[in-house]
Amino acid sequence: MARRCGRATSRFTGEIQTYPRKTATSASWLCFYLLLPFAAEAGLYTTSDQIILLTPENVESVLVNSTAATVVEFYASWCGHCIAFSDVYRDLARDIKEWKPALGLAAIDCAAEENRRVCANYSIRGYPTIKFFHAFSQADSSGASLRGFPRDVSGLRHLIINKLETHTHNWPPACPPLEPTSQAEVDRFFETNSVQHLALVFEEANSYIGREVTLDLLQFENVAVRRVLNTEKDLVTKLGVTEFPSCYLYYAGGNFTRLQVNFEARTFYSSALQRLPGVVRSGKPPPVTTEVLTNNTKEPWRPFNRSRVYMADLESALHYSLRVEVAAHTVIEGQELVSLKKYIAVLAKYFPGRTVVMNLLKSVNSWLQNQQGDEISYEAFRAMLDNSAQSQNTALPEGERWVGCQGSQPHLRRYPCGMWTLFHVLTVQAKSMESTDRSSPDCKEVLSAMRSYVRSFFGCRECAEHFENMATEVVTEVSTLQSAVIWLWSRHNRVNNRLAGALSEDPNFPKIQWPSPEMCAACHTVETNGDHKWIKKQVLSFLLSYFSSDRILTDYLEDESQVLEKQREKHDSRQKALEAQKTIERKVREASDSMMHPLASQSTVQEEDEGEEPEDETVADEEEEAGEEAAAADEIGGKTSEPTPWGKPEMELVQGPWRPHRKPSIVGMRMREVQEDIVDLDSFVNQHYKAKALQVAASSRVKQRTLQRKEEQEPGPVFGLGMELDTGLGMVGLQPMETNFEQDVGQRRKRLQKRELNGQAFGDELNHRGRWVSVLTIGFSKVDISLCVILYVLSSMCLLAMYLFFKTRFRLRRGKAILP
Numbered sequence: 004m005a006r007r008c009g010r011a012t013s014r015f016t017g018e019i020q021t022y023p024r025k026t027a028t029s030a031s032w033l034c035f036y037l038l039l040p041f042a043a044e045a046g047l048y049t050t051s052d053q054i055i056l057l058t059p060e061n062v063e064s065v066l067v068n069s070t071a072a073t074v075v076e077f078y079a080s081w082c083g084h085c086i087a088f089s090d091v092y093r094d095l096a097r098d099i100k101e102w103k104p105a106l107g108l109a110a111i112d113c114a115a116e117e118n119r120r121v122c123a124n125y126s127i128r129g130y131p132t133i134k135f136f137h138a139f140s141q142a143d144s145s146g147a148s149l150r151g152f153p154r155d156v157s158g159l160r161h162l163i164i165n166k167l168e169t170h171t172h173n174w175p176p177a178c179p180p181l182e183p184t185s186q187a188e189v190d191r192f193f194e195t196n197s198v199q200h201l202a203l204v205f206e207e208a209n210s211y212i213g214r215e216v217t218l219d220l221l222q223f224e225n226v227a228v229r230r231v232l233n234t235e236k237d238l239v240t241k242l243g244v245t246e247f248p249s250c251y252l253y254y255a256g257g258n259f260t261r262l263q264v265n266f267e268a269r270t271f272y273s274s275a276l277q278r279l280p281g282v283v284r285s286g287k288p289p290p291v292t293t294e295v296l297t298n299n300t301k302e303p304w305r306p307f308n309r310s311r312v313y314m315a316d317l318e319s320a321l322h323y324s325l326r327v328e329v330a331a332h333t334v335i336e337g338q339e340l341v342s343l344k345k346y347i348a349v350l351a352k353y354f355p356g357r358t359v360v361m362n363l364l365k366s367v368n369s370w371l372q373n374q375q376g377d378e379i380s381y382e383a384f385r386a387m388l389d390n391s392a393q394s395q396n397t398a399l400p401e402g403e404r405w406v407g408c409q410g411s412q413p414h415l416r417r418y419p420c421g422m423w424t425l426f427h428v429l430t431v432q433a434k435s436m437e438s439t440d441r442s443s444p445d446c447k448e449v450l451s452a453m454r455s456y457v458r459s460f461f462g463c464r465e466c467a468e469h470f471e472n473m474a475t476e477v478v479t480e481v482s483t484l485q486s487a488v489i490w491l492w493s494r495h496n497r498v499n500n501r502l503a504g505a506l507s508e509d510p511n512f513p514k515i516q517w518p519s520p521e522m523c524a525a526c527h528t529v530e531t532n533g534d535h536k537w538i539k540k541q542v543l544s545f546l547l548s549y550f551s552s553d554r555i556l557t558d559y560l561e562d563e564s565q566v567l568e569k570q571r572e573k574h575d576s577r578q579k580a581l582e583a584q585k586t587i588e589r590k591v592r593e594a595s596d597s598m599m600h601p602l603a604s605q606s607t608v609q610e611e612d613e614g615e616e617p618e619d620e621t622v623a624d625e626e627e628e629a630g631e632e633a634a635a636a637d638e639i640g641g642k643t644s645e646p647t648p649w650g651k652p653e654m655e656l657v658q659g660p661w662r663p664h665r666k667p668s669i670v671g672m673r674m675r676e677v678q679e680d681i682v683d684l685d686s687f688v689n690q691h692y693k694a695k696a697l698q699v700a701a702s703s704r705v706k707q708r709t710l711q712r713k714e715e716q717e718p719g720p721v722f723g724l725g726m727e728l729d730t731g732l733g734m735v736g737l738q739p740m741e742t743n744f745e746q747d748v749g750q751r752r753k754r755l756q757k758r759e760l761n762g763q764a765f766g767d768e769l770n771h772r773g774r775w776v777s778v779l780t781i782g783f784s785k786v787d788i789s790l791c792v793i794l795y796v797l798s799s800m801c802l803l804a805m806y807l808f809f810k811t812r813f814r815l816r817r818g819k820a821i822l823p
């Protein structure tokens with residue numbers, strides 16, 4: 004038996020403690036999450052429970068004149084019996100999920116003020132009360148009370164079947180016939196029905212299996228189920244039935260065969276029948292054969308073994324989550340930063356990857372854990388992911404290459420499938436590394452990381468909501484590393500149950516309760532009442548072997564050397580692009596220098612905009628010098644010292660506020676140098692040209708986006724700047740957190756500016772600079788900015804030329820200067 008885990012609860016429940024310095028921040032984030040609708044729902048049930056939550060608004064449409072019969076639980080959220088019963092009711096909802104078109108489950112919280120009138124209308128006195136509403140009930144019907152109802156799932160299920168059979172007229176249209184069949188009916192069956200399979204469940208009169216299986220399959224086409232009593236002598240002798248219950252498949256022409264199952268029980272019949280050839284869920288396209296897939300999908304179909312785990316899926320999931328999903332956050336701060344740190348830490352610790360990938364995860368992890376700031380920019384994180392420091396043997400392969408997670412359509416499976424697989428593998432790794440880990444293991448570590456990753460980053464917000472609803476149980480239910488493995492498996496099955504038949508279900512990969520009896524016969528058994536039961540011990544050993552690192556297949560993986568080569572090429576081209584940009588910028592600067600200097604001696608006012616404070620001449624001069632010096636330093640430093648566009652902010656973060664080749668000077672100086680790329684924008688005046696330049700920049704951005712696709716993140720130099728401000732002045736954490744809820748970039752930028760305002764040493768000049776920078780860099784890359792600069796310089800040179808031209812002409816003509 005496994006050891007109990009230490010420091011577990013604190014780690015999982017109190018995420019605050021993992022990050023003590025930021026308690027205030029985390030606390031406010033925690034509040035933020037509590038305010039989200041999914042974090043706290045008042046009643047005993049949530050939208051994830053497959054139970055219709057009744058409200059005064061929907062009660063009529065659900066109960067009156069409905070085509071399905073409905074069972075309603077009237078409860079009070081404070082009542083102890085109701086709380087105890089809610090688990091049973093939830094299990095029931097999952098158990099009879101497939102009956103939905105014929106029978107729905109609903110619940111209403113009578114303790115909620117707004118529901119009082121509804122409960123009063125149905126004369127509810129005690130809690131919980133369960134009522135059965137027939138299909139097509141009238142508005143004045145108050146339902147049939149199920150007095151003394153059983154408190155277990157199978158008892159309730161049987162009671163519901165009894166109630167369904169009381170429909171005298173107005174039989175729910177979706178509900179198949181439930182009465183026993185006869186030889187005569189079976190003989191005529193194929194004359195009137197075109198289904199392929201007729202399943203006959205032979206049973207005794209008091210058995211419910213036949214009816215349950217019938218209802219379990221009501222959403223499936225090409226199969227019909229009838230119950231046959233053991234007293235139906237003709238059929239029993241014709242098929243030679245000796246065992247009750249047993250199930251036979253009967254075909255047109257009188258052929259029949261026994262359905263082979265591990266146990267003669269409802270669940271085994273139902274799942275076997277649902278997977279018969281030709282049987283499909285209504286409304287779903289039939290499964291496509293692999294041949295068709297091979298010919299039709301854009302990417303070549305990669306044949307794979309369905310009972311194996313592929314490293315290609317895990318790496319693809321990593322790529323997608325880190326380069327696409329996390330990239331949606333230009334700045335990662337607060338709870339998100341905590342989530343990212345936990346996620347990366349768990350990956351670095353447990354991901355059973357190739358050496359190159361592990362090297363990368365470890366370097367990202369040690370970098371990330373060293374980040375002391377409140378926030379990091381995605382850019383800086385991305386630079387680490389892309390190994391911009393070019394460490395040896397370190398890379399995370401780019402791109403998606405799904406194998407076991409391939410879908411029959413491009414929108415099916417893939418990433419979410421990869422994510423599930425990844426976390427199963429991680430929980431299993433954590434368990435198998437238990438013996439080597441001397442310290443008291445934190446058994447909730449992986450699940451906690453998964454939970455916070457899903458909450459902070461998982462793109463499917465609805466999934467995150469459902470997952471969060473479940474994840475709250477981790478605290479009480481997981482106390483060992485193996486219970487973490489089991490917990491994730493069982494919750495994944497809950498999700499499978501909920502999603503069976505949903506739009507996201509791939510017809511080729513139907514959602515089943517996993518592993519199927521074919522995959523793991525030993526995992527399944529039946530209880531004395533005939534209900535299905537998992538043998539958890541067997542499931543655990545199955546999971547430990549299925550997801551174990553030495554069984555992961557490496558088919559279709561890109562070669563390590565290839566991965567490294569690609570990374571190097573990408574790095575080089577990025578480097579080249581950067582250098583080209585530098586050269587252009589330098590040329591522009593030189594050109595503008597030669598234009599500006601004669602002008603500076605004359606008048607400085609002409610280039611000032613209405614809104615801007617006039618700039619001091621000496622400041623402008625200093626600036627030029629600094630710019631030149633920086634450019635010169637770049638030359639000397641050469642290639643190696645030059646960070647990549649992505650690497651740049653990272654360098655700033657890692658090495659602190661001072662870049663090695665910069666002249667350390669007064670604070671004001673530093674600020675100017677940092678913005679070296681955008682230095683000329685300060686005196687950027689002409690509205691017309693500004694608009695034009697922005698337009699061009701924007702259109703080039705669009706082009707860039709379409710070319711580079713989603714993976715490419717948006718570099719925003721302003722964040723590097725912001726970070727530098729923070730670290731440089733030790734202002735981290737000084738920012739009051741009243742602005743917790745701001746999510747959008749604009750708001751964050753405002754906050755960064757606010758911080759700038761705090762640093763009064765910078766004075767107004769800096770602030771208006773910051774404003775400009777913020778306005779101009781929203782959504783633009785450095786390339787855009789430099790385009791702006793070029794355009795601006797060109798246009799101002801043009802203006803200048805015109806100005807000089809006219810000046811000299813007027814001077815010649817009239818002998819005196821005229822100001823424009």
Ligand SMILES: Cc1cc2nc3c(=O)[nH]c(=O)nc-3n(C[C@H](O)[C@H](O)[C@H](O)COP(=O)(O)OP(=O)(O)OC[C@H]3O[C@@H](n4cnc5c(N)ncnc54)[C@H](O)[C@@H]3O)c2cc1C
Nearest residue numbers: 416419420422423465466469470492495496498507512517
């Ligand atoms: C945290 C999370 C929450 C999600 N919530 C939703 C949601 O609310 N709504 C929605 O539409 N989609 C949701 N999804 C996506 C959905 O669960 C599936 O991932 C997606 O539909 C793809 O399904 P799939 O057929 O590839 O199998 P998946 O369910 O993704 O499973 C992947 C593979 O894991 C194995 N597996 C299956 N069941 C188990 C199990 N119980 N234990 C261990 N291994 C198993 C199988 O080999 C399977 O092929 C969620 C995904 C995640 C990661």
Ligand SMILES: *[C@@H]1O[C@H](CO)[C@@H](O)[C@H](O)[C@H]1NC(C)=O
Nearest residue numbers: 067068069070139140141142
């Ligand atoms: C009930 O629904 C049926 C069809 O669903 C419809 O024909 C009938 O008019 C409805 N009756 C009332 C009272 O709404």
Ligand SMILES: *[C@@H]1O[C@H](CO)[C@@H](O)[C@H](O)[C@H]1NC(C)=O
Nearest residue numbers: 292293294295296297298299
């Ligand atoms: C798929 O293509 C191959 C040849 O490329 C062909 O032989 C085969 O019949 C095709 N299969 C289908 C289902 O179209």
Ligand SMILES: *[C@@H]1O[C@H](CO)[C@@H](O)[C@H](O)[C@H]1NC(C)=O
Nearest residue numbers: 307308309310311312549554
């Ligand atoms: C798939 O993997 C399972 C388990 O390792 C193995 O028993 C089976 O033979 C494999 N199937 C194929 C087609 O390789």
